[in-house]
Amino acid sequence: MKGLVEQVKKKISIIGVPMDLGQTRRGVDMGPSAMRYAGVVERLEALNFEVDDRGDVEIGRPNKLDVKNDKNLKDLNEVVKANEILADAVSNAVEKGNFPLVLGGDHSIAIGTLAGVANKYENLGVIWFDAHGDLNTGDTSPSGNIHGMPLAVSLGIGDTSLTKIGGYAPKIKPENIVIIGARSLDDGEKELIKEKGIKVFTMHEIDRLGMTNVMEEAISHVSQKTDGIHLSLDLDALDPIDAPGVGTPVIGGTTYRETHLAMEILAERDLITSAEFVEVNPILDNKNSTAEAAVGLIGSLFGEKLL
Numbered sequence: 251m252k253g254l255v256e257q258v259k260k261k262i263s264i265i266g267v268p269m270d271l272g273q274t275r276r277g278v279d280m281g282p283s284a285m286r287y288a289g290v291v292e293r294l295e296a297l298n299f300e301v302d303d304r305g306d307v308e309i310g311r312p313n314k315l316d317v318k319n320d321k322n323l324k325d326l327n328e329v330v331k332a333n334e335i336l337a338d339a340v341s342n343a344v345e346k347g348n349f350p351l352v353l354g355g356d357h358s359i360a361i362g363t364l365a366g367v368a369n370k371y372e373n374l375g376v377i378w379f380d381a382h383g384d385l386n387t388g389d390t391s392p393s394g395n396i397h398g399m400p401l402a403v404s405l406g407i408g409d410t411s412l413t414k415i416g417g418y419a420p421k422i423k424p425e426n427i428v429i430i431g432a433r434s435l436d437d438g439e440k441e442l443i444k445e446k447g448i449k450v451f452t453m454h455e456i457d458r459l460g461m462t463n464v465m466e467e468a469i470s471h472v473s474q475k476t477d478g479i480h481l482s483l484d485l486d487a488l489d490p491i492d493a494p495g496v497g498t499p500v501i502g503g504t505t506y507r508e509t510h511l512a513m514e515i516l517a518e519r520d521l522i523t524s525a526e527f528v529e530v531n532p533i534l535d536n537k538n539s540t541a542e543a544a545v546g547l548i549g550s551l552f553g554e555k556l557l
């Protein structure tokens with residue numbers, strides 16, 4: 251499997267997704283600009299990548315009357331529309347042989363990213379950094395926020411208007427997923443994890459084993475039968491001390507250093523074939539430090555080294 255660092259340097263297609271309708275705290279729509287302002291393009295160009303910034307996917311404004319539905323899926327229509335557009339943009343990038351780098355936006359956009367990637371990779375592996383499981387459905391969600399559902403949706407579980415985005419379902423298989431950094435799971439998510447046998451490295455395992463061992467195990471879990479690996483990194487995986495600008499912070503997360511190390515290990519192994527960095531909310535941030543952390547992590551993922 252060819253990744254992103256060693257091969258003849260791949261062109262990177264950046265796709266911004268100013269989506270804030272998958273949750274209720276405004277401001278996460280400014281995440282893509284915050285990461286651009288923090289220098290993501292320049293950082294990648296300095297590593298000799300050719301970067302094609304495709305701009306932002308257009309997000310509709312919801313009709314207030316549509317917000318409430320009986321499915322416990324907030325702003326469903328606009329979330330579906332934007333994810334269909336994103337799926338197309340991502341699949342175009344993959345078709346051209348480019349590496350898709352998606353900048354969010356709330357985590358509901360993983361539905362579209364995975365729809366765009368998985369139609370090219372039949373056995374896509376997924377490494378999901380998150381404080382949460384994002385394995386809810388309208389039936390199990392305590393909030394009705396679709397950003398808490400993208401992993402379930404991509405497994406083909408949930409409302410069909412979401413699972414059929416991109417025209418096919420499921421996108422991924424439970425045995426090809428690892429979640430890293432979990433410390434807040436709803437009851438329905440815990441059940442789904444058990445039922446599907448999804449591999450989860452909670453903060454407990456990270457404390458016990460250390461990030462190096464967790465990454466070794468995680469990589470061997472997702473690289474066995476897969477033909478590509480997507481990295482989905484929710485900035486709330488990090489501790490709120492290092493990443494304060496997120497809508498659903500949870501105390502006790504990974505440090506910037508640990509997460510940075512995880513990215514360096516992924517770069518060394520050269521396995522990642524697409525990535526997204528989500529949930530950066532500049533309104534809740536401290537002088538853009540969360541966007542800067544995200545861009546630092548992106549640099550490491552793409553092979554940046556000090557010396």
Ligand SMILES: NC(=[NH2+])NCCC[C@H](N)C(=O)O
Binds near residue numbers: 356
């Ligand atoms: N992508 C995220 N930050 N998800 C947070 C989800 C929180 C909670 N589990 C919910 O479903 O509402």
Ligand SMILES: [Mn+2]
Binds near residue numbers: 381382498
């Ligand atoms: Mn999260």
Ligand SMILES: [Mn+2]
Binds near residue numbers: 357380382384397484
């Ligand atoms: Mn998430």
